[in-house]
Amino acid sequence: MGCQNMTGFVDLYSEGGTFLHRIDARVKIVAVLFLSVLAFLLSNVYSLTLLLAFIFILLFLARASLSRTWFALRFVIRFMVLIVVLWPIFDPSGTPVWATFGPVKITEPAVWRGVTSAVRVGCLACVWYILMFTTSQRDLVRALVKMGLRFDFGLALAISLRFLPTFSATIDSIKDAERARGMELDKGSLLKRSRNYVAILVPTIVSALRSADTLSLALHSRAYGARADRTYLREPKMRRQDAAALSVVIALLVVPVFFKFVLGVPL
Amino acid sequence: MIPCPTADEGPIAAMRNVDFSYDDGTEALHSVTLDVWRGEHIALVGGNGSGKTTIAKLLNGLLRPSRGHVLVKGNDAAKESVAALSRTVGYAFQNPDHQLFCSTVAEEVLFGPKNLGFADAKAVEKADRALSLMSIGHLKDKAPLSLSLGDRRRVSVASVIAMDPEVLVLDEPSTGLDAGEAAELMRALDGLNQEGKTIILITHEMRLVAEHSERVLVMAHGHVVLDCRTRVAFSEPEALHESGLIPPAAIQLAHRLSDFGVSPEVLTVDELAEEVAKVWGARI
Numbered sequence: 160m161g162c163q164n165m166t167g168f169v170d171l172y173s174e175g176g177t178f179l180h181r182i183d184a185r186v187k188i189v190a191v192l193f194l195s196v197l198a199f200l201l202s203n204v205y206s207l208t209l210l211l212a213f214i215f216i217l218l219f220l221a222r223a224s225l226s227r228t229w230f231a232l233r234f235v236i237r238f239m240v241l242i243v244v245l246w247p248i249f250d251p252s253g254t255p256v257w258a259t260f261g262p263v264k265i266t267e268p269a270v271w272r273g274v275t276s277a278v279r280v281g282c283l284a285c286v287w288y289i290l291m292f293t294t295s296q297r298d299l300v301r302a303l304v305k306m307g308l309r310f311d312f313g314l315a316l317a318i319s320l321r322f323l324p325t326f327s328a329t330i331d332s333i334k335d336a337e338r339a340r341g342m343e344l345d346k347g348s349l350l351k352r353s354r355n356y357v358a359i360l361v362p363t364i365v366s367a368l369r370s371a372d373t374l375s376l377a378l379h380s381r382a383y384g385a386r387a388d389r390t391y392l393r394e395p396k397m398r399r400q401d402a403a404a405l406s407v408v409i410a411l412l413v414v415p416v417f418f419k420f421v422l423g424v425p426l
Numbered sequence: 427m428i429p430c431p432t433a434d435e436g437p438i439a440a441m442r443n444v445d446f447s448y449d450d451g452t453e454a455l456h457s458v459t460l461d462v463w464r465g466e467h468i469a470l471v472g473g474n475g476s477g478k479t480t481i482a483k484l485l486n487g488l489l490r491p492s493r494g495h496v497l498v499k500g501n502d503a504a505k506e507s508v509a510a511l512s513r514t515v516g517y518a519f520q521n522p523d524h525q526l527f528c529s530t531v532a533e534e535v536l537f538g539p540k541n542l543g544f545a546d547a548k549a550v551e552k553a554d555r556a557l558s559l560m561s562i563g564h565l566k567d568k569a570p571l572s573l574s575l576g577d578r579r580r581v582s583v584a585s586v587i588a589m590d591p592e593v594l595v596l597d598e599p600s601t602g603l604d605a606g607e608a609a610e611l612m613r614a615l616d617g618l619n620q621e622g623k624t625i626i627l628i629t630h631e632m633r634l635v636a637e638h639s640e641r642v643l644v645m646a647h648g649h650v651v652l653d654c655r656t657r658v659a660f661s662e663p664e665a666l667h668e669s670g671l672i673p674p675a676a677i678q679l680a681h682r683l684s685d686f687g688v689s690p691e692v693l694t695v696d697e698l699a700e701e702v703a704k705v706w707g708a709r710i
């Protein structure tokens with residue numbers, strides 16, 4: 160079946176009590192943005208590796224198990240390998256030249272540039288993974304709304320995230336229903352196979368539209384949109400440790416920027 | 427129709443010590459063994475999550491057992507594709523919206539027989555028969571998805587009947603039908619049963635079970651906890667209660683009246699009326 164447990168794929172969040180879980184989601188969002196900017200600013204493979212090591216320590220502190228992280232990032236890791244392999248093939252600049260295969264020239268600086276980019280991609284993926292791993296979708300949306308996202312946009316986001324697993328379960332069920340009527344999805348000519356997917360697509364779209372329609376009625380019947388402003392049961396509050404974490408995050412960005420752009424250290 | 431297993435013909439479908447767990451680790455079935463004989467009218471009942479749908483999906487190969495064997499017509503189902511098994515075991519899904527996609531009801535009902543490779547004339551014949559059995563012949567040119575829930579359900583059942591399988595598994599087919607429509611559906615199924623088709627009805631409606639099925643399989647927590655004649659199953663309501671099932675009102679009333687000489691072994695309102703008339707008729 161393979162797709163039975165899509166929730167693990169869609170929702171990376173894992174409940175936990177580490178300080179990374181408890182920290183205000185707004186601080187985490189700012190931290191992730193800052194660390195992403197930092198990953199783009201750093202162009203030296205050593206400093207990027209240092210950043211990656213720092214992010215790995217954070218992963219460790221969030222108690223993300225190795226197998227779960229591998230599962231969540233398996234596509235990113237393939238992508239990183241691809242970058243390292245392809246970069247030198249398409250970038251012939253610089254010396255010394257390590258090897259020549261016909262028109263393809265493999266140079267040392269190009270290999271390093273490939274590695275640097277791969278590490279950068281790794282940093283970005285891991286840092287966003289920490290956010291998704293330690294923050295529930297509910298907290299994430301609430302933080303975004305608190306940071307100025309319009310409430311209805313936030314609700315739309317929350318609903319789409321909430322319905323992803325439901326949606327994939329519906330698709331599985333539809334596939335089963337058509338198979339039970341003797342359809343063989345991957346048999347026949349290309350035309351026949353693409354026609355087969357119509358049998359999956361139509362009920363999927365129809366049931367998505369039907370549930371969207373029902374959902375909007377359910378929202379309205381619970382007085383959604385009755386008032387423009389809205390009160391909240393739980394207001395996220397910045398605590399002392401959140402403020403401390405935020406200042407660490409700011410320092411993490413400002414110090415390297417100072418060293419790189421003011422003092423001219425080649426970071 | 428009373429099944430009469432003969433020496434040369436084994437069960438049309440069977441499960442042997444079948445365990446099943448879903449990918450997320452949910453253990454849905456524990457060591458289920460059962461035989462389904464040609465021509466039986468079986469009700470598969472039990473609380474939500476007790477494993478009814480899992481059994482249905484194992485019988486037509488949509489799910490494969492984690493341990494044990496599923497046999498269809500004596501052959502190991504593990505070696506056959508879902509398409510091949512659907513020739514013998516037809517399965518009408520709980521939610522009709524999960525299988526309707528054609529632009530007319532006629533095309534929808536033709537989809538299954540065509541997949542099975544029936545010649546055009548034969549396929550049309552089977553589809554027409556299914557449409558008339560479900561009394562939806564007049565909806566032939568309508569778009570299935572624009573119909574009412576009751577009609578959509580009848581189209582989805584018709585689309586499985588049209589494939590002419592020997593075993594028909596129907597997952598809660600009466601949901602969303604009004605009393606009249608449900609009675610009509612059950613009459614059609616009884617008719618197919620008379621012709622020798624095996625019916626496996628998954629339902630929560632004990633009245634339908636009491637009035638139509640001759641054998642009851644009660645599921646609880648992935649086990650078959652009761653497998654017997656319907657009359658026997660309802661004569662011991664305690665066992666049903668444990669599985670969260672409540673007998674229909676006529677049977678409950680018969681049990682309350684058993685101290686007054688009414689036989690508790692009735693199944694339908696008609697039988698109860700007869701029994702009451704027999705006991706009190708003499709006195710009045």
